[in-house]
Amino acid sequence: MIKKKVVLRRRPAGQPVVEDFGIVDEELTNPAAGQVLVEVEHLSIDAFIRTTLDGDEGLHGSIALDTPVTALGVGRVVTSEFDGLQAGDAVFGPVGAQTHLIAPGVMFRKLPDGAEARQYLGALGMTTGLTAYAGLINVGAVAEGETVVVSAAAGAVGTMACQIAKIRGARVIGIAGGPAKARFLTEQIGCDGAIDYKAGGVDAALRELAHDGVDLYFDNVGGELLDTVLDQLAIGARVVICGAISQYNDRANVRGPNLYLRLAERNASMRGFTVDHFMADFPQMEQDIATWLASGQLVMPEHIVEGIEGFPEALIMLFTGGHRGKLLVAP
Ligand SMILES: NC(=O)c1ccc[n+]([C@@H]2O[C@H](COP(=O)([O-])OP(=O)(O)OC[C@H]3O[C@@H](n4cnc5c(N)ncnc54)[C@H](OP(=O)(O)O)[C@@H]3O)[C@@H](O)[C@H]2O)c1
Numbered sequence: 529m530i531k532k533k534v535v536l537r538r539r540p541a542g543q544p545v546v547e548d549f550g551i552v553d554e555e556l557t558n559p560a561a562g563q564v565l566v567e568v569e570h571l572s573i574d575a576f577i578r579t580t581l582d583g584d585e586g587l588h589g590s591i592a593l594d595t596p597v598t599a600l601g602v603g604r605v606v607t608s609e610f611d612g613l614q615a616g617d618a619v620f621g622p623v624g625a626q627t628h629l630i631a632p633g634v635m636f637r638k639l640p641d642g643a644e645a646r647q648y649l650g651a652l653g654m655t656t657g658l659t660a661y662a663g664l665i666n667v668g669a670v671a672e673g674e675t676v677v678v679s680a681a682a683g684a685v686g687t688m689a690c691q692i693a694k695i696r697g698a699r700v701i702g703i704a705g706g707p708a709k710a711r712f713l714t715e716q717i718g719c720d721g722a723i724d725y726k727a728g729g730v731d732a733a734l735r736e737l738a739h740d741g742v743d744l745y746f747d748n749v750g751g752e753l754l755d756t757v758l759d760q761l762a763i764g765a766r767v768v769i770c771g772a773i774s775q776y777n778d779r780a781n782v783r784g785p786n787l788y789l790r791l792a793e794r795n796a797s798m799r800g801f802t803v804d805h806f807m808a809d810f811p812q813m814e815q816d817i818a819t820w821l822a823s824g825q826l827v828m829p830e831h832i833v834e835g836i837e838g839f840p841e842a843l844i845m846l847f848t849g850g851h852r853g854k855l856l857v858a859p
Pocket residue numbers: 573574575576654655656659680681682683684685686703704705706709748749769770771772773774775801802803804845846847848849850851853854855
């Protein structure tokens with residue numbers, strides 16, 4: 529049996545290009561004691577993958593050239609030599625950008641029988657739904673009636689953050705690129721207002737939509753947009769640094785906020801987080817999100833790229849914004 533894997537051929541200079549990657553065929557062997565053979569069904573396209581392609585040791589480490597690109601995913605056990613898993617089980621884990629893998633069974637989380645496995649990358653996924661929940665509720669302490677602004681609002685974490693803020697009774701303004709995404713946010717995600725940052729004039733649009741100031745900014749983008757929102761914080765505002773996707777292609781020259789003194793002037797705070805710090809709360813988060821999904825209060829739009837060969841383009845798309853909601857690859 530042959531598997532296919534996506535390897536890093538050379539380190540990207542700025543924005544990755546398809547030529548930075550290669551697709552390699554490899555003969556599959558059999559799992560040894562304690563191992564399982566997993567067929568990957570869906571791969572999560574996450575921003576942290578970009579940082580693993582650089583040569584320096586970022587938060588998520590650095591992969592060697594000619595090794596599979598890091599990726600979280602869900603799949604199905606084909607053969608098991610591990611007591612805790614059997615053929616047919618759905619699992620979640622750090623599967624890498626490949627169609628199959630043989631790995632120790634302890635690396636995987638067994639998903640509930642009958643569950644839609646890819647939900648554990650999206651709404652119930654650590655890097656998506658749980659991240660939005662942790663950022664808004666655990667870190668941002670969103671409260672009813674507050675004005676919340678979310679950047680990269682039409683993406684995976686963004687669509688979740690907008691909807692969770694609405695469920696918590698906030699007024700939500702989403703910022704995303706292009707008029708179609710702005711419409712998507714107000715018509716399908718339930719935002720009270722949306723701003724197309726690519727059209728310019730974010731400052732004026734925000735002043736109009738958030739006339740009493742921004743109580744909570746859930747930032748996925750960083751850079752210039754962070755300054756624009758800092759300038760319009762309400763007294764006592766919280767700025768939650770979830771990510772800074774505008775900065776990941778050149779981490780040696782990250783643009784910091786010029787207007788950080790607004791934090792002092794407005795008695796505001798800015799706090800960053802990574803979702804793994806809230807692991808103890810994951811069961812409660814999953815339960816709440818599952819309830820909202822079941823009641824229809826929460827939806828997770830998906831963009832699925834078919835075929836492992838599409839993995840490099842999908843990763844590039846995360847930066848060019850061709851998707852809405854959760855971006856996945858189905859190998
Ligand atoms: N703190 C944590 O634990 C944690 C965990 C997971 C993810 N994150 C962070 O969450 C953020 C969103 O990740 P995601 O996986 O949900 O991705 P995503 O939002 O689905 O995709 C990224 C989006 O960012 C926007 N974007 C890209 N470059 C931009 C730029 N220069 N300026 C403005 N917008 C830009 C694009 O949308 P447009 O078309 O609107 O430009 C794109 O759709 C990332 O910053 C990521 O690092 C943090």
